[in-house]
Amino acid sequence: MAELSKPAATPPPSDPRAVRIRLAPASRLAEEPAIRVSPAAEPLRMGNPATGHGPLGGVAVPRPAQKAPSNTGEPAPDHHPLVDDAPTDAALHAAGGTRFVLVEAGVRTAVILEPGTAAEGGITRREVLVDGFRFEVDAESERIAALRERATRGRAASGHGGPLEVKAIIPGKVVSISVKPGDAVTAGQQLLVVEAMKMQNELRAPRDGTISRVGVAQGANIDVGDLLVVIS
C-alpha cells in the first residue's frame, strides 16, 4: 500500500551513458549519498550518437568534437554535463598521468585519480586524492545501479531498523567493554574502548537499540572489519 501511494516510483529514464559515483564502503561515513553524472545533452548536429561506449571508461571514447577554446577553458553552456540532472559548469582537465585539475567557477583544485580496479558487480573502484583527503570512490553505470536498486528495494524496505552490526574501523586491542547482551543503549553511548597507536579510542553506539550480541572479549586483539557489537 505504502509502496503504491509513492509518486513516481520509477525515475524518468536517464541517459544510458550516465554514471553513478559514490564513496566506497571503506570510505563512507553513515549517509553519504551518491551522485549521478550524465553527459551534456548532445545536439543532433554533433552527429555523435555515442552508442556502444562503455560508460566506465573501459574503452577509449573519442571526444564528441573539439570545442572552440575559450579564455576560461570552460565548456560552452550547451556542453555542460549534468550532475543529478542539473547542469554544472565544472570541468576536469588532464594534467598528466593520474593528475587532474577540477575547475569550478574559476576555482582550480588539483585532483589525483589513481588507476581504477574492478570491484564486484561491475563497479570500478579507485582512490581519489583531493585537498589532502583520500577517498575510495566507486563508479558504475547508472542503468545497472538502477536495475539493482529495483531488485533490492523490497528487501531494503523490510530491513530498515533491523540489527546493526558495529564493526572495528581500526585494528587494536579491546581495553574494556561497557555493555552486555540485553542492555538498552542510546545513540552516542560508549560501547567499548579500543587501544590503538597508544591511544584509547571510545567506540559509541551509532543509534538507539538493544545489545543483542557482543562479539569480542576484553583484551582481544581486533582487526579492521571484526564484528564488535550487534545492536537490534
Added chain:
Amino acid sequence: MTVEPPPFRRVLIANRGEIAVRIIRACHEMGMEAVAVYSDADVAAAHVRLADAAVRLGPPPPSESYLRIDAVVEAALAMGAQAIHPGYGFLAERAAFARAVEAAGLVFVGPSSEAIDALGDKLHARRLAAKVDVPSVPGTLEPAPVDHPDQVAEIIATAKRIGFPLLVKAAAGGGGRGMRRVTRPEDLAAALVSGSGEAASAFGDGSVYLEREILPARHIEVQLLADAYGKVVALGERDCSLQRRHQKLVEEAPAPGLTEAQRRHLHGLAIRLAEAAGLRNAATCEFLHDPDGNFWFLEVNTRLQVEHGVTELVAGVDIVREQFRIAGGAPLSAEVLAAGERAATPSSHSIEVRIAAEDPSRAFAPTPGRVGRWTMPSGPGVRVDTAIEAGDRVPPDYDNLIAKLMVHAPNRDAAIARLRRALDETEIGGVQTTLPFHRVVARSDAFRRGELSTGWVEVNWDGAAARTEAVRKALLATGLAVLDGSGAAAGALAGAAASPATLPDPYGGGPGGGGATVSGAWRRCARAQGVDRWPS
C-alpha cells in the same frame, strides 16, 4: 681548520621511525657507526635499512620490543656500541633505562638518571620549580590516591579548591597520554582511574595528579642545551599551541608576538630550573602563556623533542650533533654559545607540521594501514624528516606520526607562504593523514595573525565541513573523468582494461620529485589547450 674527532665510534639508537632515521643521519655525518634495533613490525623499516647494523628486539608490541631495557642494553653490548641515544618516546624518559645504560658502562645520550628523576617526573619538577620561584600551573604536588577509594572525598575537595575544569595528568607522562579533562566533581573519580590505567600501560607508572586548565593559553617551550660543566644555554622558544588531544600538530620558532624582554624573561625561567636540577644534555621546558602575559611552568621533557627541528633551523645548531658532543664530554661549542646570545632576537622563522596517520575529519582517529602514493615536497627552505616510503606499512602498534614537514624563511609570513606551497606539493595516498588540517592552517587568517591558543583546533577546524566539500569534489571529478574516457583519462582510469605496461607508475617520482612534475605537467597541458592554468 681541524675536524673534530667523533665522540663515539659506534652508537645504538633505541628507537624507530623518523627520529631513529634523524639520529642515524647525525651519526653518519659525525663519522660514527649506527646500530638500529627493531621489532618484528619493523623488519624492513627505514631505520633498519639506513643503519650499519640492526638487532631484533622482539614481537611488535612495545612492551615486548622497544620498551625492553634489558634487550636494548644487551644489544648495545653485543654490537660493541659505546653509547645509546634514546630518541623521544619509548625509553627516552625512563630513569631506570638511563641507570641500566650507565650501569652497563655505556654512555646514555641525554640527562643523567638523577636529572630524569628530578625533571622527568612532573610532580618532582613542580616541587623543584616551587623551590626556585618559577611559577607552576596551579594544582597538586603529590600523586592522587587512585588506589584508595576511601580518599575520594578528599581529592574531590582538593579539586574544588583548584577549580573546574581541571586536568588529570600522568606524572610520568608525555604526549597527552593518561590525561583526562574533568568538568564536574562527580566525573573526577572515573577520570583518575582511566587516566591512571592509560598512564600505567603507556609508561609503567600510573601516578596521576591534578592541574588547573588554563584556557585560552598558548603553549610555549624553551629548548635547552647543557654541558657537563654546568653551562646551560637556551637556544630559543617554540610555540606549540595547535594541538588535538593535548598532542601537538603544528610548531613554530620563534613564538610569534613576544617582545625581546618577554623572551629573555622566559628563557631565564627555563635556565633557572635546569640549573637547579643539574641538567645535562638536551631538554625542553614547557610553559603556558595566558592572555595576561604570565608564563606558567608546565613540565620539563628531559629528551630530544619531536619538534626540535624548527629550533635547529632558526638557531643554526644541529641539536642531535650537540647531544653526542655533550655526551662525549665536550663543553658547549662556540656555535651553541653564540646561538644562545642571539636567542632573544631571532632573525628567521620556521614552522613544522606533523603529518600523522589519522583522519582529521573524524576527531583525528588513527588510520594505520599501507601508504600508497607518497610525494614529499622539496625546494628552498623545506625539510622533511620521515621514515616512510611508498608501499610502507604504518603499524597500529606505535605512534602514528609519519612525517615532519618543516619550512624555514626570513620571516613568519614568508614561512607561511612556503608552508602552503610545500603542502600543495605533498601527496599521500593509502592512508588518511592530517594533511587536510595542515592545508587549512596554512591558509588561515587567524593563524597568520598569530591568534594561537591550545583551543585553536576546536574553534578553527571544521573537519566535517572540510570532508563534505572534499567528497563533493572527489565524486564530481571521478564522474567527469569516467564520462570523458579520452586522452590521459583513458590510460589512467581504464584500470584492468588497459595493458599494465602502459599504466603510469602510480608511485613514480619518489620523494622530492613531486614539485617539478606537477608544475611541468600544468605548463604542458596549458600549452596544449591554450588555457591559463595558473593555480588560484
